[in-house]
Every structure is written in structure tokens, then in C-alpha cells.
Amino acid sequence: MSNAIEKTGRILIVDDNEDVLRAGKMFLKRHFLQIDTETNPELLPTLLRNEPYDVILLDMNFTKDVSSGKEGFFWLDKILEIDPSAAVVLITAYGDVDTAVKAIKEGATDFVLKPWENEKLLATVLSAMRLRRSREEVSQLRSLQKTMNQDLESRFGDIVGQSPAMLKVYHTVSRVAKTDANVLILGENGTGKEMIARAIHRSSHRSDKPFISVDLGAISENLFESELFGHTKGSFTDAKEDRAGRFEVADGGTIFLDEIGNLSLPLQAKLLTVLQSRTITRVGSNKTKQVDVRLICATNMPLYEMVKQSSFRQDLLYRINTIELGLPALRERPSDIGLLAEHFLAYYAKKYNKSVHSLSPAAIKRMEKYHWPGNVRELQHTIERAVIMSDGSSLQQEDFFFSSPQNTAEKKEDNLSLDLDKFHLEDVEKILIRKVLKKHGGNISQAASELGLTRSSLYRRLEKYEL
Template identity: 40%
Template sequence: MARILVIDDHDTLREGMTVTLTRAGHAVSAARSGAEGLAAYKKSPFELVVTDLKMDGMDGIAVTRALKQADANAVVLVVTAFGTIETAVQAMQEGASDFITKPFAPDVLRAKVDKGLELSATRRQVEKLTARTAAHDADAALTHGSLVGDSEPVRKLLAQARKAAATDATVLVRGESGTGKELVARMLHQESPRKDGPFVVVHCAALAETLLESELFGHERGAFTGAVKRKLGRFELADGGTLFLDEVGEIPASVQTKLLRVLQERELQRVGGEETLKVDVRVVSATHRDLQAEVKAGRFREDLYYRLHIVPLQLPPLRERPEDLPLLARHFVAKHGPRVNRRVTGMDDGALRALTRHAWPGNVRELENCIEQALVFAEGDVLTEADLPSHLTGGAARLDAGLPVPHGDRPLPDILEDLERQLIARAYDKAGGVKTETARLLGIKTSALYYKLEKYGFLPKGERPEEG
């Protein structure tokens, strides 16, 4: 069923066309003048407009010209009793897709309308694909890192994510900034039944309230100052696929209300429009905030929270999976080396030990940035400690310096574990990797040291303590 607008100031012809097209299964609206029809189209665009050429006031040529100015994709069929070449050419020059000469049989009208609707569907699909491509190109520039790791927290997360991917459930990905929330969202899409559909991203924290609403739901031409043409929203672009709402905790209250309606009803209206659009979208959202605390503080709607929080996935920060750090570091050398510094093929042990001494408040994203920076300045074919950024090798990272100040508001056990790991790393470095000497410097038994070295990723699991 298509939405069709019939414009004619002759009652008999208008009503006849309306009846014919309604019987053909279309939703038909009728207007008695060109101005009335144009106003109806601007409120809610139609898939096809059938307009008489000769009308009082605004004639069919003027209607066609105005419709094409309002919507470049408008498909217009002009009805004329003056079937001359000049009239047809003028109508086509103004943007009409076809014309039909009076009198005509119902079958001829239906055939012309079917042809026009095929053209309309093609134009809308091209518009959607073009918008999706532009959105994808913009989003690709904001994607960082890669979900790499073999630690227990990562294996557990991936197992949960794969189970969630097989369903159509709404997922909330939680984690600190830089942990790879978008990468998990992309994995959920790629391993889901929707993998052949679009994956569309909205970076909620990067947009002002008015822009975010337009970005999510789209807008009609003239909806606000600067809205010079219709814009399809990200929900429409994600139809049949997955919509990723990054930093959903930053969405303002007014937009939260509209988002809740879309999640509940699976339908929306563009800003400034009246047409209700159905959408088939799986929503995956992410946040670094504690949304339950935001709900208690009155900054986030409780009903929206429960709509988003069907399947929660928690990403571990890098400090909770230090055994993944060498794997990640080498991955980023391989990823950026060919582009930044082709000579570099790896990292030495000194550089890896220096990396383990850092708390990584920026998580995997910070690590990737540091590796890329080191590649820029590296002189040899492997990265050394001297190639790393100064904040990793100087000041608090030196053995004779004080411990670094912990970053962020974190539980005391987490802070103490960080400090213990850094102390062990410094002693291990000072002892040249000799375990018995490392244990002596720390004042602990060698067996206890092995446990801690395994725990913090300095050694592979299962390595036996030294004898003697």
C-alpha cells in the first residue's frame, strides 16, 4: 500500500481518481487546489502525487516546480487534456516523472501510478543508501582499537556477547571510556541475524539537544531554521539492522521521552512531520555512567533504563586484565606499523615492562595512542622503552620515584592492586627479571612472587618456581 496525493479542482475527476486508486489498495488523500496539495505534502510527503495540469490559481506546472523544490525525490504524475509535445516537455522540465492524457481508462491510470511508485521506491532507496554511506564514513573515523585479549574477563565477556548476539534483545554495554564498547556493539551486529542489515552509530555525547533529536528521528524541510531539506534519522537508516547509541547516559530528558516511545511502539515521527513511520531496529546502547545512580538522581528516566537494560554487558578496564597488555601492544604495532613506521616489527621486553607500570586510566584507547606515538619517533626495528611517551618512562614510572597518584574514583581494593602490580614491576625490572632477587627486594617468598607474577600477567600460567 502506497500513500498517494491527488490534486485537482474538478470534483468529478478528483473523486474518480481517488476511488480508482483506493480500490487498487492505496492510501489516497485528495486536495482541491494546488496550494492545498502543496501544504499537505510539506506536512507529510507522499510516495506519489497525481496533479491536474489546468487548475485555477496554482496550476500543475507550478505545483510540480514547488514540489521538486520542497523534495528533490518527489514523483509527480501530471494529468492533462492538452496532450501536446510542448506541454509534456514543459512538465518534464519542471520535474514531472510522467504525464497522462485525459480522458483515460482506470487501467491506464493504475499502470501509470504503478510505474511512478517503482520510481519513487528506487529514489527513496538511493536516498537512504546515500545517507547510510555518509553516516558510515563519519562514524568510521571515530572508531578506535580492537577487541583483543585472552584473559578470563575478556573470554567471559565474549561468551556472553555471542549468546546475546543470537537474539534480538536490547543490549546495554557498560564500561569506562576507551574499553571498546563500540567494538562489542559491532560484534553483536556482525554475529546476529541482522548482520546483512545496516549498523548505524549515534554518538549521543557529541550532539546538542536539538541536533540529537534531528539525528535520531530525522526532520522535514522547514522544521527549524537551517532545515533546507528533509533528513532521514538514524532510526530510519538502521531499519532492518542495528542502531548503536554511544554514551546513551548523555541524552537529555526531552529526547529520552521520545526515545522511549520509539523503543516501546517501534514507530516515530520526524521533527516537523506528521507521518508515523514504522521501524524495525535492534538497539544496542553504551555508557560509562552508572545509569542506576543517574535514575536515582532524577537525570535518567527509570522506564527508559529498564527498556535499555534487557541484556547488560560489562567491559573490564585494562587494569583488570593486565595479562592482555602485551598482546594488545603487539596488535597495535602490527596495526599501525605499516602506516606510521614500516621499519618497526615488534617490541622489546623493556618496553613491555614499562607499559605494565602504567595505570592506563584511558584504557585500551590510551594504549593504542601511546603505541602509535612511539611508532612515530622510533629509530630501530623494535620499540624500546626509550621510544615510549615520556609520561610512561619518566616521573612516576622511574624506580627511584614515588608511586603515581591513582586516577579516578575507584574502590580501595582496585587501587591497592594497582600499587602492588607497579611495585612488583619495578622490583622485577631492577632485578633484571631474576625471580629470587625480585622476591628478596619485595620481602616475600618466591612461591608468593610466582603467584603474583601470574596474576598480573608477567608470566604464563603454570610456570614452576625456581629451585634453591
């Protein structure tokens, strides 16, 4: 063979039969650069640490264990423990085919029957080699992706996501951040609007200046001017000293006005005046002060509809939305759910000193099918609760509770209003468990089955909710 890949292949044959080793080496050395043989599997760890083999041909049965294949399984596990991407081809007799198929499920790449046909042996080894190198390429790509993610993290902090929708957001942030243009971030609750605002600030030329976040929905009307523009001592009852407002503190940096859609029309007018003049006047003072701030606003409310209904000023909307950035709901980027879940799992496992370190594929699949009305914030809280309640090393699908359309219909029939905007998810879970237990007359096994939980998981919840 003249193919360069075949000439550079490194093959290891491990078998206690010297004749098998000689026959394999004699044939394979015509096609590959290096063929090593070994009769003692105890030397495998040393061999693998000293040489990066492309393919390992491993006998299923050695002298100590003639026919069960147990030694083969043992050494297969050892090989994959040392090198998870190893391509292991099992050497087995005709009567051990079922055992070899079982070994493939355990991680082996393929098997050959002895006595083998040379062409079939060559084809099997070449296929295993291609698989090994494909695995190496995937590993390299993952390493590259990790480097790219680290670069994104340096610009976007704790924002997690590589879906097309989020890549579009990153691209917009990168372009917008370099300017001083006012930005309006639109998105549902829990989509990460403030995190994006902070990312814009970190990537801007104002990054060494303050980033001041203001939740306009949490400021009462009578304190609005004092909070945003400041006040002088004695200007009102509780004004015991001069105080700078948020705009003044943010001077030179960025001010983030969250929930701007909640402002009343009179407060919108006051804010617009400041944005137009770029000056503020403290409550109780006649002196104006120039402020230089980058303005970023956010809301989950339909501002354009509100303008039509005359509940939001059109001139204020035009002032704040030089650049408009829409954040996707979590249900619109399901490919990011696993990444986010693993991110939160690592954080909360460390925070609560828990040994849980992984999510089962079934759990991730179930999360990807859920609609997440609370978006990333709901996912975060869901993972936190699961970590706290977990007593294993991996979170399973039964460790999570999700509301479903079917459950919602049943609740409506029973006149149980479980609107997630009005109730905490734990309230929903508690009511549902109580209802299912009542339905099955307190039978734990039947209730657990309907809820999709194990008995132990249901017992934990019963203890938690004191049911």
C-alpha cells in the same frame, strides 16, 4: 631400551674426529633409530633441510680453529637460524667449559665433555630430545591458538584479547547476538564499547542490514529529534530537503546509542517514547513510520546512581538493559596488554612505513605495570607515538612515557595540574621534560637518567617539542 620415543629418535653428530664419530654412533645406535655422522660442518644446512633431527651433537672446535670455539658458535647460529627449535648439544673438552656455558646462553641446549661417560651422554641426549619435542608441542599449540584467534576475529573483528575477562565477554556476545534483546554496554572510556556493539551486530541475524552508530554526547538538544528521527523539507531553517533520521536508516539492522548517560531528561522522554512504540515521526510531519531496530546502548556513567539521583529515568534504564555487558578496564586484563601492543605496532609500522617490528620484553613489562587510565585507546595512541618517533627495529622501554603515582605527587607539590582527562599525554610529557631539565640546569645526561630515557631519545623529544 624399549621406550618407543627413544627408538624413534634421529641424532646427528658433527665432529672432525672420526674416532669420536665412531664411538658416539656405536653407543647411541643401541638406543635410537637413526644416527648420522658428519665431519664437515659446511654440509649442516643441507643435512638439516633434508632431515628433521631430534638432537644435534656439535663439536665446538674444528680443524681450522683448534681451541677458541668460534666455529662452534658460528655453526650454532646457523643451525638455530635454519631451525629455531633445534636441540643442540655441544661436544667440548674439559678446558672449554666456560665457552660451552656461554654457548648455552646463545641458544645451545646442553653440553657434554669428551671423553664422555656413556650414561651421562645418554641422559643428556634424552633430556635434549624431550626439550625438542616440548618445543614442537608448544609450536603446535600456538598454531592451534592462532586458528582459534582467527575464528574469534571472524566474529569479533579487531577486538584483541585472550584474558579470562575478555573470554567471558566473547561468551556473552555469542549468546546475546543470536537474540534481539536490547543490550547495555558499560565500561570506562577507551575500553572498546563500540567494537563490542559491532561484534554483536556482525554475529546476529541482522548482520546484512545497517549498523548505525550515534554519539549522543555530540548531538545538541535542538538537533536531537532531527538527527535521530529525521525531518521534512522546510521544517526548520536549515532543512533544505527531506532527510531520514538514524532510526529510519537503521531499519532492519542495529542502532548503537553511545554515551546515553549524557541525555537530558526531556530527551530521555522522547527516546523512551520511540522505543516503546517502535515508531518515529519526522520533525515537521504528522506521519508515523514503523521501525524495526536492534537497540544497543553504551555509557561510562553510573546509570543506577543517576536513577537514584533522578537524573536518569528508571523506565528508560529498564527498557535498554535487557542484557547488561560490562567491559573490563585494561588494567584488569594485563595479560592482554602485550597482544594489544603487538597488534597496534604491526598496524602503525605499516601505516607509517617504519621498520620497527618488535617490542622488548622490558617495554612490555613496563606497560603491564602501568594503570592505563585511558584504557585501550590510550595504549593505541601510545604505540602510535612510539612508532612515529622510533628510529630502530625494536621499541624499548625508554621509547614510552607513563605517568606514575610518584610523578603525580611531585606535580601536585609544584601546583602543576596534569590530569590526563584535561591534558593530552604529549602535554604531560612536554611539561615533565621541561621541569626535569630545569631541575638539572639543562644537563641532558642527568635529565635523561631521571626520565628513564637514553640521551638520543631525550634529544628526539626536545626536537619534537621545540624545547
